[in-house]
Amino acid sequence: MRLQKIKVKFQYCYGIKKLEYEFNFSNRVFAxxxxxxxxxxxxxxxxxxxxxxxxxxxxxxxxxxxxREINAEPELSPEEVFVIEPxxxxxxxxxxSTLLVNENLRKKYDDIHKDIDKTKKELxxxxxxxxxxxxxxxxxxxxxxxxxxxxxxxxxxxxxxxIESQSGNNEIENFNSIxxxxxxxxxxxxxxxxxxxxxxxxxxxxxxNELIDKSTYLKRNFTLYQVQNVHRELxxxxxxxxxxxxxxxxxxxxxxxxxxxxxxxxIEEEKKKVLEDDILKQKFEEIxxxxxxxxxxxxxxxxxxxxxxxxxxxxxxxxxxKKIWLSYFLHEKDLSLELIKKxxxxxxxxxxxxxxxxxxxxxxENVIETFNKRFVHLPFYLEISNKEDVLLKGNVPVIQFIxxxxxxxxxxxxxxxxxxxxxxxxxxxxxxxxIIFEVEARKRNQHKSLFIIDDIAxxxxxxxxxxxxxxxxxxxxVDKFYMIILTHNFDFFRTIMSRHVVSYSQCLMATRDxxxxxxxxxxxxxxxxxRDWKNNLSEKKKLIASIPFLRNIIEYTQGIGNDxxxxxxxxxxxxxxxxxxxxxxxxEIFEKYLVGINFPNVDLDKKIIELIFETADEVLDDKxxxxxxxxxxxxxxxxxxxxxxxxxxxxxxxxxxxxESNQTWKLLKKFEEEFNNEIEKIELLKRVNLITPENIHxxxxxxxxxxxxxxxxxxxxxxxxxQL
Numbered sequence: 269m270r271l272q273k274i275k276v277k278f279q280y281c282y283g284i285k286k287l288e289y290e291f292n293f294s295n296r297v298f299a300x301x302x303x304x305x306x307x308x309x310x311x312x313x314x315x316x317x318x319x320x321x322x323x324x325x326x327x328x329x330x331x332x333x334x335x336r337e338i339n340a341e342p343e344l345s346p347e348e349v350f351v352i353e354p355x356x357x358x359x360x361x362x363x364x365s366t367l368l369v370n371e372n373l374r375k376k377y378d379d380i381h382k383d384i385d386k387t388k389k390e391l392x393x394x395x396x397x398x399x400x401x402x403x404x405x406x407x408x409x410x411x412x413x414x415x416x417x418x419x420x421x422x423x424x425x426x427x428x429x430x431i432e433s434q435s436g437n438n439e440i441e442n443f444n445s446i447x448x449x450x451x452x453x454x455x456x457x458x459x460x461x462x463x464x465x466x467x468x469x470x471x472x473x474x475x476x477n478e479l480i481d482k483s484t485y486l487k488r489n490f491t492l493y494q495v496q497n498v499h500r501e502l503x504x505x506x507x508x509x510x511x512x513x514x515x516x517x518x519x520x521x522x523x524x525x526x527x528x529x530x531x532x533x534x535i536e537e538e539k540k541k542v543l544e545d546d547i548l549k550q551k552f553e554e555i556x557x558x559x560x561x562x563x564x565x566x567x568x569x570x571x572x573x574x575x576x577x578x579x580x581x582x583x584x585x586x587x588x589x590k591k592i593w594l595s596y597f598l599h600e601k602d603l604s605l606e607l608i609k610k611x612x613x614x615x616x617x618x619x620x621x622x623x624x625x626x627x628x629x630x631x632x633e634n635v636i637e638t639f640n641k642r643f644v645h646l647p648f649y650l651e652i653s654n655k656e657d658v659l660l661k662g663n664v665p666v667i668q669f670i671x672x673x674x675x676x677x678x679x680x681x682x683x684x685x686x687x688x689x690x691x692x693x694x695x696x697x698x699x700x701x702x703i704i705f706e707v708e709a710r711k712r713n714q715h716k717s718l719f720i721i722d723d724i725a726x727x728x729x730x731x732x733x734x735x736x737x738x739x740x741x742x743x744x745x746v747d748k749f750y751m752i753i754l755t756h757n758f759d760f761f762r763t764i765m766s767r768h769v770v771s772y773s774q775c776l777m778a779t780r781d782x783x784x785x786x787x788x789x790x791x792x793x794x795x796x797x798x799r800d801w802k803n804n805l806s807e808k809k810k811l812i813a814s815i816p817f818l819r820n821i822i823e824y825t826q827g828i829g830n831d832x833x834x835x836x837x838x839x840x841x842x843x844x845x846x847x848x849x850x851x852x853x854x855x856e857i858f859e860k861y862l863v864g865i866n867f868p869n870v871d872l873d874k875k876i877i878e879l880i881f882e883t884a885d886e887v888l889d890d891k892x893x894x895x896x897x898x899x900x901x902x903x904x905x906x907x908x909x910x911x912x913x914x915x916x917x918x919x920x921x922x923x924x925x926x927x928e929s930n931q932t933w934k935l936l937k938k939f940e941e942e943f944n945n946e947i948e949k950i951e952l953l954k955r956v957n958l959i960t961p962e963n964i965h966x967x968x969x970x971x972x973x974x975x976x977x978x979x980x981x982x983x984x985x986x987x988x989x990x991q992l
Contacts, residue, residue, distance in 0.1 A: 271293050271296075271341075271718065271750050272293060272341040272342070273291060273340070273341050274291045274340045274341075275337070275339045276288065276289055276291070276338055277335055278311075278335065278336060279333070279334065280325070280326040280329070280334045280335070281310055281313075281334055282309075282313050282324070282325075282326065282327060283309070284307050284311065284314070284785055285783040285785075286784045287307065287785040294774075295773070296744065297750070297751045297752075297753065298751070298770065298775075299752075299765065299769070299770040299774065300777070300787065301755060301761040301776070301777045302756060302777075302778035303756055303778070304756045306785065307785045308754045308755070308778075309722060311754060312351050312722035312754060315338070315349055315351050316351040316353075317336070318336065318349055319347075319351055324336045340718075344718060347715075348718060349718050350717055350718070352720065352721045352722065352724050354722055354726045354727075355696055355727075356699060357699065359699060359703075360683070361702045361703070380621075381614070383614070384421075384607070384610050384614050387607045388420070388421070388607055391607055392408045394600050395408050395596055398447075398448075398596045399411075399448035399449055399593075400450060401448065411448075415589055415590060415593060416593075421607070424597065424604055424608050427597065431597060431598060431601055431604050431608070434601065443592045443595035444592075444595040444599035447571070448592050451571075451578075451582075451588075452589055455568075459558075459559070459568075460582055465558055466583065468554045468555045469555065469580075469582055471554075472548065472552060472579055473579065476548060476579070477580075479545055480542065482541075483538055483541060483542065484538065485517070485538055486542070495535055495538070496535060496539075496577070499532060499535055502514070502528070502531070503528050507528075508527055508531075511526075512526070513525060513526035543576065552576060555579070632652065632705075635704055635705060636650060636701070639701050639704055642735040647673065648669050648672065648690075650669060652668070653668045653681075669686045671686065671689070692727075693728070693729075696727065696728065697732070700724075703724070707719075711749070714748055716750075717749055718752070719751045719752070720752050721740070721752070721754060722754045723755050723756060723757065723760075724736055725757070726756075726757065734763075737764055737767055738767075740753065741767060744770070753769070753770065761790075766793075772790075773789075776788065776789065776790055780978070791895075791896070796896060796897075797814060801813060801814045802814065803865075805866065806866070806868040808868075808882075808883045809897040809898060811868060813896070813900040813901060815836055815840065815854075816900065816904075818836065818857065819836040819840065822836065822861060832857045832861075835853060836857065839854075839876055839880075839904075840907070841907070841932070842907075842912045842931075844925075846908070847875060847877055849876045850872060850875055851870060851873070851876060853876075855867045877908060880901065880904055880905050880908065881905055881908075883901050883905075884904075884905035888987070898979055899979055903959070904960075906960050906982070906986050907932060909986075910956040910957075913989070914936065914939045914953065917939065917942070917943065918935065918942060920938065932957050932960075936950075936957050939953065952988055955985060956985065959981075959982070959985065
């Protein structure tokens with residue numbers, strides 16, 4: 269839904285004491301020109317807090333009550349706000365992988381895995397029941413990988429032949445009834461790995477093997493545990509009910525058994541011969557006694573009492589757990605083979621997709637190519653080392669920075685390592701690239717986004733500055749993008765308007781009214797001399813403010829030796845003829861160089877210096893904050909008053925007559941030399957020399973310094989100079 273407006277109310281938000289404004293997004297872009305120290309960075313930082321859901325405060329006075337209200341129609345979520353700082357070395361967009369996605373490839377990859385995962389999930393469900401591992405969903409896979417040092421699917425592939433032929437011997441096949449979790453946990457392992465416990469188990473095994481060797485039907489590779497499993501499987505599968513029988517071999521003859529009960533009686537008889545042996549029972553009691561001393565092992569003790577046939581296996585736990593898991597997979601033969609089949613086919617299909625992914629050109633590459641074309645040539649380029657995994661699996665991209673020169677290339681996997689060798693301009697370019705990744709990802713996802721852009725072109729040379737402006741124009745054309753561009757650079761402010769990034773109606777200028785930041789419609793973006801002042805010379809302020817511009821025109825066209833140039837110089841500096849120059853003389857010069865003007869119908873005998881001082885006095889009561897002509901009039905009056913004062917005091921008249929250039933500065937040096945004890949006056953005159961020159965020697969191409977200057981500061985300076 270289109271963003272209609274945003275109403276902000278900030279109080280004690282970093283450097284902003286008070287600011288209220290409603291941004292009406294009839295067009296999607298606003299631009300704010302704010303002199304340094306006014307509000308720009310504090311405004312951006314406050315929005316960044318909102319985006320990151322952090323508290324905003326006044327850093328200097330944290331005890332003050334902060335108000336941060338950002339009310340949008342429709343509502344704006346923190347994720348929809350992105351603040352672009354002038355430079356942030358640590359910033360790296362987390363949306364790079366978005367630009368590496370090929371939906372078609374990813375869908376094919378996901379479809380392959382969906383089919384595999386469906387069967388894997390069924391098998392894991394069975395394995396959970398067998399193993400007793402009912403915790404996290406990835407416990408089975410992690411357990412298998414830790415035992416066999418292979419992922420589950422790769423392990424299954426390695427035992428494919430065994431499963432197909434069911435070739436695990438009986439010793440392995442029939443461990444499927446063992447509950448893995450009852451034995452293989454940290455407490456049991458720790459107990460079974462104690463030396464005295466191992467000794468007791470070995471002693472038990474030695475006697476157990478002696479008894480097995482004497483048994484009629486049992487063998488070391490066909491123990492009680494195996495024979496019981498055979499009986500269980502036969503009964504479960506109705507073997508005897510179907511009329512089948514088994515032969516039991518005692519070493520000489522075979523005994524046919526065709527009844528489930530008879531087989532059970534035989535097994536119980538053999539079991540009794542072994543397990544009821546007094547010596548074996550004594551050795552088991554040694555183990556049982558050790559278990560009884562630890563309450564935490566009670567569950568294992570109970571399990572061992574019911575399954576004492578597994579004791580011989582406990583002497584080698586690593587091998588035993590491998591036998592158990594292989595037995596599980598053999599038990600679930602059909603599911604295991606189905607999963608292997610799907611995995612083998614999937615591997616071949618995925619291999620084809622990986623090869624395609626390696627050659628895939630994505631929007632990520634397009635961004636880098638676009639960046640390299642727009643911005644200055646850089647000594648490094650970027651590559652994705654795990655491109656196919658990002659494309660197919662959605663992995664986080666691993667960025668490699670390749671630094672190159674005429675002779676060699678070097679790969680940096682660590683961004684910080686690369687930053688140490690880059691120039692400041694190259695670092696800033698890398699930052700801009702990351703910003704573009706973020707912007708293009710939001711564009712691709714069609715996310716409504718409000719960008720707060722804080723002097724993004726600051727410190728760049730003109731070529732790259734214009735490249736950034738061109739990119740801002742590209743952003744302004746994205747339907748779901750909204751921007752508030754902040755800058756302290758008036759030339760940049762003017763350029764983004766002239767290049768149609770922002771409309772003139774949505775260009776604002778920030779000024780201060782006591783403690784309140786005021787955003788007003790911008791003025792002077794278009795040349796004020798050509799568009800306004802020249803046609804409104806009847807307004808005294810505009811007439812006076814036009815004098816420096818006209819002097820520039822004469823300098824460019826006629827040179828500094830021109831009489832008219834010299835006359836206007838005497839209007840801007842206090843000379844021997846300054847007090848005698850009349851409006852009639854000014855009228856003649858204006859009409860001589862400016863075609864089609866209407867010079868005001870005023871008393872032409874009036875002295876121009878009187879008009880300047882009179883108008884400056886009127887400006888003192890003017891409440892306008894952005895008025896450029898007010899500042900020029902004040903600056904001219906301040907300097908004329910200051911020079912008039914210094915000339916009246918300096919005793920060396922020959923020195924005064926010899927001045928041809930840099931008059932204010934030379935008069936100040938001479939005044940300091942003669943009146944070095946007049947400290948306060950010298951400091952005041954230094955302020956005049958510091959502030960006024962750029963405000964007077966301005967032209968139609970660069971008048972930013974005077975716009976940055978506070979009118980209140982000039983008014984106060986004029987009042988002080990008048991007191992000299």
